[in-house]
Amino acid sequence: MEVKILDGKKISEEIRNHIVNEVKKLKANYGITPGLSVVLVGDDAASHVYVSMKEKACKKVGFHSEVYKLPKETTQQELLNLINKLNNDEKIHGILVQLPLPKGIDEHLINSHIAPTKDVDGFHAVNTGKLFLGKESFIPCTPKGILELIKRTGEDITGKHAVVIGRSNIVGKPVAILLLKENATVTICHSKTKNLDKYVQTADIVVAAVGVPELIKGNMIKKGAIVIDAGTRKVNNKLVGDVEFEEASKKASWITPVPGGVGPMTITMLLENTLKAAKAQCE
Numbered sequence: 001m002e003v004k005i006l007d008g009k010k011i012s013e014e015i016r017n018h019i020v021n022e023v024k025k026l027k028a029n030y031g032i033t034p035g036l037s038v039v040l041v042g043d044d045a046a047s048h049v050y051v052s053m054k055e056k057a058c059k060k061v062g063f064h065s066e067v068y069k070l071p072k073e074t075t076q077q078e079l080l081n082l083i084n085k086l087n088n089d090e091k092i093h094g095i096l097v098q099l100p101l102p103k104g105i106d107e108h109l110i111n112s113h114i115a116p117t118k119d120v121d122g123f124h125a126v127n128t129g130k131l132f133l134g135k136e137s138f139i140p141c142t143p144k145g146i147l148e149l150i151k152r153t154g155e156d157i158t159g160k161h162a163v164v165i166g167r168s169n170i171v172g173k174p175v176a177i178l179l180l181k182e183n184a185t186v187t188i189c190h191s192k193t194k195n196l197d198k199y200v201q202t203a204d205i206v207v208a209a210v211g212v213p214e215l216i217k218g219n220m221i222k223k224g225a226i227v228i229d230a231g232t233r234k235v236n237n238k239l240v241g242d243v244e245f246e247e248a249s250k251k252a253s254w255i256t257p258v259p260g261g262v263g264p265m266t267i268t269m270l271l272e273n274t275l276k277a278a279k280a281q282c283e
């Protein structure tokens, strides 16, 4: 059986075209343009690249987009003041504070200051709590994109064994909750897991969100498995995922490439969440 590639770039393109039309309707019917503010503190090079990708994506679909680039000396209070201002700004429907934040700034405190209705990253405790309870909420972008990719395979998730490698609050944990909601049987692995290969070998769905290049070997993959690789790490100036792509492709039924898989979907889901936040204002 030939492996099929889950092309995150192509799927993103389709979804973004749909968003363009939705934005036009929102403008025509309600005079509202979805607005996103991205806040970047410090001079982390990768963060600057990601933020400019987000800004470009917003402009392309017709959103109003603002980027606040603050120096690394910014105090927690100054950042809270900016968030307060954005919380009260009618033009702004979504607020995202790019992670990681410089040392001395409490990430959870900052995220909990964003109005839950503008929390398009889904990192506010109200939104993570709702996700846990199975209630309607803003779902974090990378996990949301991963679920969308799995759904695009057309395979039924119910009863499948999904193995998630990684338990961070922004990828691994929410992905596991989403898969559980879809009735998968979910195993979460992490750095203390013994015999990782034994778990991966029994997985119908593998989601790798670790950040260790090619940790998941091709020979661990069960024949016919769906393999989603969220990992991105620069090695010799090349972006490498958590999965040994060539070898895993010989076993998988579906697989995501790195780059061009989960990454573009993350940004597309940010656009979807911002559109959703803007629409909620019209109700």
Ligand SMILES: NC(=O)C1=CN([C@@H]2O[C@H](COP(=O)(O)OP(=O)(O)OC[C@H]3O[C@@H](n4cnc5c(N)ncnc54)[C@H](OP(=O)(O)O)[C@@H]3O)[C@@H](O)[C@H]2O)C=CC1
Pocket: 142, 165, 166, 167, 168, 169, 170, 171, 172, 189, 190, 191, 192, 193, 196, 209, 210, 211, 212, 215, 230, 231, 232, 233, 262, 263, 264, 266
């Ligand atoms: N494409 C995209 O849009 C995005 C990609 N990413 C990428 O996804 C990856 C994960 O990101 P993030 O969740 O933020 O990372 P974190 O560093 O927060 O979490 C990594 C997780 O992997 C686990 N882990 C580390 N080493 C091993 C190992 N040898 N075996 C098994 N598990 C291990 C850790 O376990 P423990 O909890 O025990 O420490 C932890 O749970 C990174 O490469 C990141 O760049 C992240 C966000 C968005």
Ligand SMILES: Nc1nc(=O)c2c([nH]1)NC[C@@H]1CN(c3ccc(C(=O)N[C@@H](CCC(=O)O)C(=O)O)cc3)C=[N+]21
Pocket: 049, 050, 053, 096, 097, 098, 099, 100, 121, 141, 142, 232, 239, 258, 259, 260, 261, 262, 263, 264, 265, 266, 267
């Ligand atoms: N508050 C917050 N929200 C985030 O969503 C968030 C964050 N902080 N901090 C960092 C991570 C990382 N992240 C990525 C987004 C897009 C790509 C992406 O599009 N990657 C391209 C390649 C990009 C390249 O060439 O470097 C791809 O995989 O094809 C990757 C990673 C969002 N994050």
